[in-house]
Amino acid sequence: ALAVVALVDPEEYSSSNILVRRHPSDIFDKRGYPKRPVPTRCEQIQRLKQEEEFDLLIIGGGATGTGMAADAATRGLKTAVVEANDFASGTSSRSTKLAHGGVRYLEKAFKNFDYSQLHLVFEALSERKRLLRNAPHLSRQLPIMTPCYHFWEVPYFWAGMKVYDTLAGRQGLTWSRYLTPYEAVRQFPTLRTENVHEGTLKGSIVYYDGQFNDARLCLLLACTAAEEGAAVANYTEVVDLLKDEDTGRVRGAKCRDKLTGRTFEVRARQVVNACGPFSDAVRQMSDPEARALVAPSSGVHITLPDYYSVEGYGMIVPKTRDGRVVFLLPWEGHTIAGTTDSESEITFNPRPSEKDIRFILEAIEDYLSVKVRREDVSSAWSGIRPLISNPDSANTSELVRDHLIMTDRNGLVTICGGKWTTYRLMAEQGVDRAIEEGKLSPKGACRTPSLKVVGGDGYHLGLHTEIAQEYVVPHRPGAxxxxxxxxxxxxxxxxxxxxxxxxxxxxxxxxxARGHPQLEAEVAYAARYEYCTGVEDFLARRTRLAFLDARAAEQALPRVVAILGKELKWGWFRRRKELAQGKEMLKTFSQGTTA
Incomplete structure (x- = not known):
């Protein structure tokens, strides 16, 4: 019966939920440029100032906020989203880059006889499939190896994955399989056959999960929302909430354009707080007595050379010396490893500690035959995961399992928690709550189960071949x-x-930068079509160069400043400022703190 539940998703295949976006011939002109590019940031700011009233104002431009903007705009709601910094500048760009199918929920469901965990498995499977389908260029399925060094681990993990495969049904990717020790090392040559702490390799279980580019998915959700009519603005900070004088209900926000320093008001029938780790600050603007919900947890990742992993194969260390889980994954021609999980303060630009970097290196050293060296770390970053304490519990340490949607006494809707895999479902539920609380009148039902983000309409697996054939120019530098x-x-x-x-x-x-595929043209493209306002936006989120190789990003910095300066008409002072800020930003990726 459980398998039958997973095999069919009636909502996904309902004709009312199928959204056909424009054909590529409707998007590009004869020269290959977009016919109707997204409105510029200046145009979006003007619209925020001039619009009499929006249906929905979303505060926060991370995964949930941009996901809600795309959802609401495609339902025909007059939508605005403002982000205090850049889109995906916080937690949403600092994940493990995996779209999980809920394997760990399944283990908890059977260990604790908890059916609610099984529901989370089905939820994660369905949403993972949608993410991979709706952002095909940004995502892929990735086989992940679980090495087994005890005899009991082979049947334990194998049986668990077969149950998982059966439950997944059509929502699954590729079926899991067992590899002998010889086959495991053949597929993953750097895998250690003798583990000092665990014993001799007995084989490996391989399962499949999704991998994606988190920052670009968040950005393209914002661009998709803009294409569908939403007003989206980064570097637009909410400094206060507007309330109805008679009822006290939240009806908008006072905003400050951080690039010009000018303030303006945005009015809306319903306001949603989707600020992730910073949600409590907005809640307390509405209600100063609001109890804090966010229990921040810090997760650190490091980037290593490609030879630490195998292209097209990841590895999970199911249990480190202190019981944590660490992933080793190929990504963008490099290897990322992580993550840690420790208590943290809420800060905009968290930095990884040297202790956390060393912990990750030591964890993977037990499983790799190559020498693991600190000097091979080309970048390191830390992200704050907004775990949520249960507002209905007297015990403030009790955490909400997944995500939380709540409405305060002044009508402010807050959505917080969750994970990247289920961002779309969270966004749908958040818009549903906003419609209910604001008594809004959408023109249609939710369309995001089949909404492809910008760039996905004309994408296919052979597209890179067409690009190479069309644009390779022999004997010319930069071809x-x-x-x-x-x-x-x-x-x-x-x-x-x-x-x-x-x-x-x-x-x-x-x-x-030498050895990296990013082109100068990408800087101009980001400035024109992707709301890129500075060097950090480009190096960290429009491309991922800062996350991949901090030294290469510093090498690219002067040229990025020059091209952005030309596109955005910067003067000498602004260019010098951006250069200095870029160098400071890159230090957070290249150095661990001593804390």
């Missing part, structure tokens, strides 16, 4: 080769052709 073509299509989908058109038309086809 686009296969590696660059793969990078462009993975980052931009069908919009990769716009990047290459800019490269040809403006002579911006050179790489920004």
């Amino acid at each position: 686009i080769d296969t590696r660059v073509a793969k990078h462009l299509t993975a980052a931009y989908g069908d919009r990769a052709r716009v990047v290459t058109r800019i490269a040809e038309d403006q002579g911006l086809g050179h790489r920004l």
Whole structure:
């Protein structure tokens, strides 16, 4: 019976939920540029100032906020979203980059006889499949190996994964399988056959999960919302909430454009707080007596050279010396390893500690045959996960299992917690609550189960070949080769052709850093079509160079400043300021704190 539940998702295949977006021929003109590019940031700010009243104002431009904006806009609601910094500048760009299918929920369900955990498995499976389908250029399925060094681990993990495969049904990816020790080392040559603490390798269990580019997915959700009519603005800080003088109900926000310093008011029938770790600060603007909900937890990741992993294969360390879980994953031509889980303060730009970096290195050292070296760490970053304490419990340490949606006495809706895999479902539930609380009148039902983000409409697996064939120019420096073509299509989908058109038309086809595929043309594209306002936006989130290689990002910095300065008409002072700020930002990726 459980398998039958997982096999069919009636809502996904309901005709009322199928949204057909524009055909690529309707998106691009004959020269290859977008016919109707998203409104510029200045145009979006003007709309926020001039619109008499929005249906929905969303505070927060992370995964949940941009997901809600895309959902609400496609339902026909007049939608606005404001973000105090850049889209995905916080937790949403600092994840493990995995779309989990709920394997760990399944283990808890059977260990604790907890059916609610089983519900989370089905939920995660369904949402993972939708994420992979709706952002095909930004995501892929990835086999992940679980090495077994005790005889009992092989049947234990194998049986668990077979139950998982059966429950997944059509929502699953590829079925799990067992590899002998010989096959495991053949597939993952750096895997250690003798573990000092665990014993001799007895084999490996391989299962499949999703992997995706978190920051770009968040950004493209904002761009998708903008294409669907939403007013979206980064670097727009909420400094206060507006309330109805008679009822005290929250009816908008006083905002400050951080790039100009000017303030303005945005009015809306319903306001939603989707600020992640910073949710309590907004809740206390509405109700100064509001009890804190967020229990912040810090997660650190490090980036290593590609030879630490195998392209197309990840590995999970199911239990480190202190009982934690660590992943070792190929990503963007490198290897990322993490994560830690420790209590943290809420800060905008958290830095990884040297202790956490060493912990990750020691954890993977037990499982790898290669020498694990501190000097191989090319980047390290920390993200704050907003765990939520249960507001209905007298025990403030009791945490909400997944996510929380609540409405305060002044009508402010807060949505917090959750994870990237289920962002779409959270957004749908958040919009549903906003419609109910604000008595809004959408023009249709939720469309996001089949809504492809910008770049996904014309994407297919062979697109990089077409890009390489069309734009390779023999004997010319900066010609686009296969590696660059793969990078462009993975980052931009069908919009990769716009990047290459800019490269040809403006002579911006050179790489920004030696050994990396990012092109100069991507800087111009980001400034024109992706709300890029500064070097940090580009190096950390429009591309992921800061997360991959802090030294390479510093090498690219002067050229990024020059191109952005030309596109955004910066003066000498602004260029010098951006250069200095870029160097300071990159220090947070290249150095661990001593704490």
